[in-house]
Amino acid sequence: xxxxxxxKTSRGWETLEKILSAAEKYFGEKGYYNTSITDICxxxxxxxxxxxxxxxxxxxxxxxxxxxxxxxxxxxxxxNIKNCKTRLxxxxxxxxxxxxxIAEHPNLYKIIWQAQMVDEEIFKEYYAHxxxxxxxxxxxxxxxxxxxxxxxxxxxxxxxxxxxxxxxxWVIWEKAKIPEHVLHDxxxxxxxxxFAKD
Amino acid sequence: xxxxxxxKTSRGWETLEKILSAAEKYFGEKGYYNTSITDICxxxxxxxxxxxxxxxxxxxxxxxxxxxxxxxxxxxxxxNIKNCKTRLxxxxxxxxxxxxxIAEHPNLYKIIWQAQMVDEEIFKEYYAHxxxxxxxxxxxxxxxxxxxxxxxxxxxxxxxxxxxxxxxxWVIWEKAKIPEHVLHDxxxxxxxxxFAKD
Amino acid sequence: xxxxxxxKTSRGWETLEKILSAAEKYFGEKGYYNTSITDICxxxxxxxxxxxxxxxxxxxxxxxxxxxxxxxxxxxxxxNIKNCKTRLxxxxxxxxxxxxxIAEHPNLYKIIWQAQMVDEEIFKEYYAHxxxxxxxxxxxxxxxxxxxxxxxxxxxxxxxxxxxxxxxxWVIWEKAKIPEHVLHDxxxxxxxxxFAKD
Amino acid sequence: xxxxxxxKTSRGWETLEKILSAAEKYFGEKGYYNTSITDICxxxxxxxxxxxxxxxxxxxxxxxxxxxxxxxxxxxxxxNIKNCKTRLxxxxxxxxxxxxxIAEHPNLYKIIWQAQMVDEEIFKEYYAHxxxxxxxxxxxxxxxxxxxxxxxxxxxxxxxxxxxxxxxxWVIWEKAKIPEHVLHDxxxxxxxxxFAKD
DNA sequence: CATGAATGAGGCTTCATTCAT
DNA sequence: GATGAATGAAGCCTCATTCAT
Numbered sequence: 001x002x003x004x005x006x007x008k009t010s011r012g013w014e015t016l017e018k019i020l021s022a023a024e025k026y027f028g029e030k031g032y033y034n035t036s037i038t039d040i041c042x043x044x045x046x047x048x049x050x051x052x053x054x055x056x057x058x059x060x061x062x063x064x065x066x067x068x069x070x071x072x073x074x075x076x077x078x079x080n081i082k083n084c085k086t087r088l089x090x091x092x093x094x095x096x097x098x099x100x101x102i103a104e105h106p107n108l109y110k111i112i113w114q115a116q117m118v119d120e121e122i123f124k125e126y127y128a129h130x131x132x133x134x135x136x137x138x139x140x141x142x143x144x145x146x147x148x149x150x151x152x153x154x155x156x157x158x159x160x161x162x163x164x165x166x167x168x169x170w171v172i173w174e175k176a177k178i179p180e181h182v183l184h185d186x187x188x189x190x191x192x193x194x195f196a197k198d
Numbered sequence: 199x200x201x202x203x204x205x206k207t208s209r210g211w212e213t214l215e216k217i218l219s220a221a222e223k224y225f226g227e228k229g230y231y232n233t234s235i236t237d238i239c240x241x242x243x244x245x246x247x248x249x250x251x252x253x254x255x256x257x258x259x260x261x262x263x264x265x266x267x268x269x270x271x272x273x274x275x276x277x278n279i280k281n282c283k284t285r286l287x288x289x290x291x292x293x294x295x296x297x298x299x300i301a302e303h304p305n306l307y308k309i310i311w312q313a314q315m316v317d318e319e320i321f322k323e324y325y326a327h328x329x330x331x332x333x334x335x336x337x338x339x340x341x342x343x344x345x346x347x348x349x350x351x352x353x354x355x356x357x358x359x360x361x362x363x364x365x366x367x368w369v370i371w372e373k374a375k376i377p378e379h380v381l382h383d384x385x386x387x388x389x390x391x392x393f394a395k396d
Numbered sequence: 397x398x399x400x401x402x403x404k405t406s407r408g409w410e411t412l413e414k415i416l417s418a419a420e421k422y423f424g425e426k427g428y429y430n431t432s433i434t435d436i437c438x439x440x441x442x443x444x445x446x447x448x449x450x451x452x453x454x455x456x457x458x459x460x461x462x463x464x465x466x467x468x469x470x471x472x473x474x475x476n477i478k479n480c481k482t483r484l485x486x487x488x489x490x491x492x493x494x495x496x497x498i499a500e501h502p503n504l505y506k507i508i509w510q511a512q513m514v515d516e517e518i519f520k521e522y523y524a525h526x527x528x529x530x531x532x533x534x535x536x537x538x539x540x541x542x543x544x545x546x547x548x549x550x551x552x553x554x555x556x557x558x559x560x561x562x563x564x565x566w567v568i569w570e571k572a573k574i575p576e577h578v579l580h581d582x583x584x585x586x587x588x589x590x591f592a593k594d
Numbered sequence: 595x596x597x598x599x600x601x602k603t604s605r606g607w608e609t610l611e612k613i614l615s616a617a618e619k620y621f622g623e624k625g626y627y628n629t630s631i632t633d634i635c636x637x638x639x640x641x642x643x644x645x646x647x648x649x650x651x652x653x654x655x656x657x658x659x660x661x662x663x664x665x666x667x668x669x670x671x672x673x674n675i676k677n678c679k680t681r682l683x684x685x686x687x688x689x690x691x692x693x694x695x696i697a698e699h700p701n702l703y704k705i706i707w708q709a710q711m712v713d714e715e716i717f718k719e720y721y722a723h724x725x726x727x728x729x730x731x732x733x734x735x736x737x738x739x740x741x742x743x744x745x746x747x748x749x750x751x752x753x754x755x756x757x758x759x760x761x762x763x764w765v766i767w768e769k770a771k772i773p774e775h776v777l778h779d780x781x782x783x784x785x786x787x788x789f790a791k792d
Numbered sequence: 793c794a795t796g797a798a799t800g801a802g803g804c805t806t807c808a809t810t811c812a813t
Numbered sequence: 814g815a816t817g818a819a820t821g822a823a824g825c826c827t828c829a830t831t832c833a834t
Contacts, residue, residue: 012793031315033231036828047795049832058829088393114315117229117308124371147392154364154383155392161363165355173322185352193391194345194353195286207813210818234803245820250805405834408797427711429627432824443799448826484789506711513625513708520767543788550779551788553759561755562748569718581748589787590741590749591682606814630807641816643811652808 003060005053016054018044023061028107032062032118059119066115066122069108070129073101078133087141091159092187098163099178103171110172131156162186201258201265203251214252216242221259226305230260230316261320264313267306268324271299272331285339289357290385296361297376301369308370329354360384399456399463401449412450414440419457424503428458428514455515462511462518465504466525469497474529483537487555488583494559495574499567506568527552558582597654599647610648612638617655622701626656626712657716660709663702664720667695668727681735685753686781692757693772697765704766725750756780 007013022043026035037058041048055061080097084090102109115123134156141147147155170182205211220241224233235256239246253259278295282288300307313321332354339345345353368380403409418439422431433454437444451457476493480486498505511519530552537543543551566578601607616637620629631652635642649655674691678684696703709717728750735741741749764776 007793009793015793033315037830038828048828048830049796050794052830053793110314113311117231117312117315127367145394148386148390148394150383150387150392151379153367154380155387157363157367158360158384158387158392161359161361162356163359165359165362166352169325169351169355181349182352185348186356188346189348189353189356189391191391191393192346193387193389194348194356195389196343196346205818206816207818209812213818235805236803246804247806247821248819251818254805256804403797404795405797407833411797429711433826434824444825445800445827446798449797452826454825509707510711512704513627513711523763541790544782544786544790546779546783546788547775549763550760550776551783553763554756554780554783554788557755557757557759558752559755561751561758565721565747565751577745578748581744582752584742585744585749585752585787587787587789588742589783589785590744590752591785592739592742601814603814609814631809632807642807642809643817644815646809647814 003057003063004055007054012054015044015046015050018046019051019054019061020065024065024105024107024111027062027065027114028110031110032114062111062115062118063122065108065111066119066126069105069111070126073098074130074133076101087137087144087146088187088191090137090141091190095163095186096178096183099167099171099183102167103177106172106175109167127160130160134159159190162190201255201261202253205252210251213242213244213248216244217249217252217259218263222263222303222305222309225260225263225312226308229308230312257317260309260313260316263306263309264317264320264324267303267309268327271296272328274299276331279335285335285342285344286385286389288335288339289388293361293384294376294381297365297369297381300365301375304370304373307365325358328358332357357388360388399453399459400451403450408449411440411442411446414442415447415450415457416461420461420501420503420507423458423461423510424506427506428510458507458511458514459518461504461507462515462522465501465507466522469494470526470529472497477533483533483540483542484583484587486533486537487586491559491582492574492579495563495567495579498563499573502568502571505563523556526556530555555586558586597651597657598649601648606648609638609640609644612640613645613648613655614659618659618699618701618705621656621659621708622704625704626708653713656705656709656712659702659705660713660716660720663699663705664723667692668724670695672727681731681738681740682781682785684731684735685784689757689780690772690777693761693765693777696761697771700766700769703761721754724754728753753784756784 004016007016019040022040023035025043026039030039037048037051040061041051055064077094077097080093081090084093112123112126115126131153135152138147138152138155142149142152166182166186167178170176170178202214205214217238220238221233224237224241228237235246235249238259239249242249253262275292275295278291279288282291310321310324313324329351333350336345336350336353340347340350364380364384365376368374368376400412403412415436418436419431422435422439426435433444433447436457437447440447451460473490473493476489477486480489508519508522511522527549531548534543534548534551538545538548562578562582563574566572566574598610601610613634616634617629620633620637624633631642631645634655635645638645649658671688671691674687675684678687706717706720709720725747729746732741732746732749736743736746760776760780761772764770764772
């Protein structure tokens with residue numbers, strides 16, 4: 001069922017932790033297919049056999065990483081958004097949280113990106129989860145009249161596309177935190193659109 | 199210099215064509231790393247050695263595909279946009295062209311996506327080319343007062359993000375042409391934004 | 397650093413030993429380039445992958461063999477020479493040791509010979525090591541007045557050339573131990589030269 | 595019978611010449627096994643198919659080169675030696691001719707060296723031819739009392755060993771003409787030996 | 793829990809050689 | 814004579830996975 005075999009001793013937990021951080025690093029930096037179990041084990045300081053105590057598969061670690069990354073990110077966003085008064089404010093905070101998150105975990109960002117080719121199922125699952133919440137939040141805001149008449153799912157995918165590509169361009173490629181003016185312009189855009197009223 | 203060794207006979211051209219379409223199909227469907235040269239050669243109906251007459255590398259075909267796909271797509275968009283009166287109309291046509299293109303060549307869409315992990319250089323090159331044109335077009339429109347005061351590069355990456363994610367959701371995943379209402383909503387969004395004026 | 401990955405278990409040591417003797421046999425008999433890893437592994441009774449646990453390269457075994465052969469031979473000669481009273485006696489013993497060594501390990505002789513084309517670096521290293529010792533020994537003998545006024549390095553290469561070619565002709569080609577009269581004539585030659593005094 | 599298919603037109607002779615010099619260069623510089631027919635053809639400026647008009651085999655060129663090199667070298671030595679008064683003078687001239695020859699054709703020197711592993715037959719043939727002449731010359735000199743009582747064949751292989759190793763050390767490795775003092779010391783050695791009379 | 797040697801299928805690539813033009 | 818595309822066997826090497834200790 002689960003892709004991970006949870007340890008029963010504290011020593012085991014340490015080992016698992018080492019595997020995960022080695023995998024995260026290499027999958028992100030070199031890519032899933034250019035990373036061997038041996039690579040991961042070397043960095044984790046364990047023997048190849050040990051790996052299979054925790055995961056039955058190479059893809060097991062990958063899935064585990066994607067699932068947990070999804071959870072962590074969603075949790076963090078939900079937490080930060082909680083006290084926002086308006087939906088626009090929520091988007092502001094949500095976008096910022098996302099950009100900060102990938103600035104701190106660029107490898108996780110790249111792992112998600114790879115998921116489409118490594119394991120399409122988990123990739124869809126990831127975006128389905130994110131999308132679902134997003135849609136719900138936007139639909140509510142729409143009912144309050146905060147958001148205009150646009151299919152919330154379309155909007156959700158627009159927002160995800162924007163954050164992903166802007167994050168790619170200014171956070172991942174520049175290896176930096178999101179510049180203030182970029183965040184500002186993005187928010188201006190989603191608020192007012194890009195075209196002058198005549 | 200170039201990654202392809204151009205043939206000198208018509209038989210050679212046919213062979214090259216067969217390699218390219220086999221590679222496009224498998225790279226898109228199974229992914230670069232799950233496609234072997236043997237797979238490509240079998241489908242192309244050639245011997246393994248023949249492949250290396252045209253490309254020096256497995257990655258050679260991949261690059262060739264990305265570069266040419268980029269060219270084709272840019273050409274098609276440029277052509278269709280040419281006669282647009284306003285920038286908004288141009289975006290409409292551009293978005294539609296993009297969605298139609300990936301509906302017709304879903305494999306090429308997936309090839310680009312993979313490029314980030316297969317060959318980061320070519321991936322950046324691809325988006326740099328697209329982005330450059332985009333920025334230029336938007337900047338001009340801005341000077342005419344058609345587009346509001348937003349850094350054109352930010353806007354360009356927003357638009358690319360939107361088309362990519364919306365395309366992923368409704369074209370690639372649904373294996374369909376873009377639904378009319380989705381395109382409509384996307385355009386409404388980029389025109390007016392998503393938030394109600396107070 | 398080292399070209400071999402030393403095993404940590406006794407089973408590992410056995411495997412390494414099997415690889416080495418298979419490689420020595422085939423490299424000598426068929427030549428480096430006519431020997432495949434598969435050949436070596438078959439003879440050693442291991443799977444192809446196992447080879448790469450110990451050596452990272454096909455050339456790795458080759459280098460290892462050359463280096464160790466060099467060491468063994470030098471050690472043996474040094475040992476046998478130790479108690480010689482005169483330099484001439486030392487040469488006698490040294491020549492004999494060399495001829496006996498290659499009679500017993502004809503494959504190693506051929507391995508060295510190949511090194512010039514397989515890996516020039518290691519080939520030079522081999523002769524540099526041998527030559528260095530040789531020169532030192534000859535220079536000392538010269539100071540004692542045992543050896544005439546000839547650049548010791550020239551002499552060293554003359555001696556190495558003689559042993560190699562005579563060894564080739566009467567040991568390797570004849571697949572035999574060096575005939576007594578040949579050894580005798582060689583020694584007479586290096587002692588007195590070949591030309592009559594007038 | 596013969597390994598070469600001699601051309602009938604002058605254009606053909608030019609092509610053959612181009613093949614030979616390309617092969618000589620690469621076989622010498624990169625080694626027989628690291629040189630492909632394609633390499634040779636590229637350098638010769640011909641198509642792969644053309645190669646097989648002249649030689650039926652890759653090894654064909656190699657043999658041709660060794661045989662002709664042998665002939666040329668023997669001819670040159672014989673010519674230069676002809677007018678020598680004494681055998682010692684003949685050796686002097688012969689050694690010098692050999693060193694000059696390999697200084698000018700280092701690739702040919704390396705080709706011979708390789709022959710032992712590439713084609714043992716031709717290698718033996720080469721040294722048999724050289725040796726035979728050498729033995730004859732030395733035997734005659736012995737009968738005249740110029741050369742001391744040593745098996746001429748042993749002496750011949752000693753001389754060949756000396757020239758080969760000294761040539762390797764000071765001509766091939768140093769990429770230079772033989773230094774005067776080296777030649778001088780070598781001759782002194784073969785004349786008087788290396789050990790002091792008591 | 794952990795180890796690390798062993799496996800062997802399979803991937804990428806080379807290259808001597810052929811043959812239709 | 815010359816061309817150059819095509820062949821396909823074979824070589825080197827990788828790597829996920831197993832298992833005896």
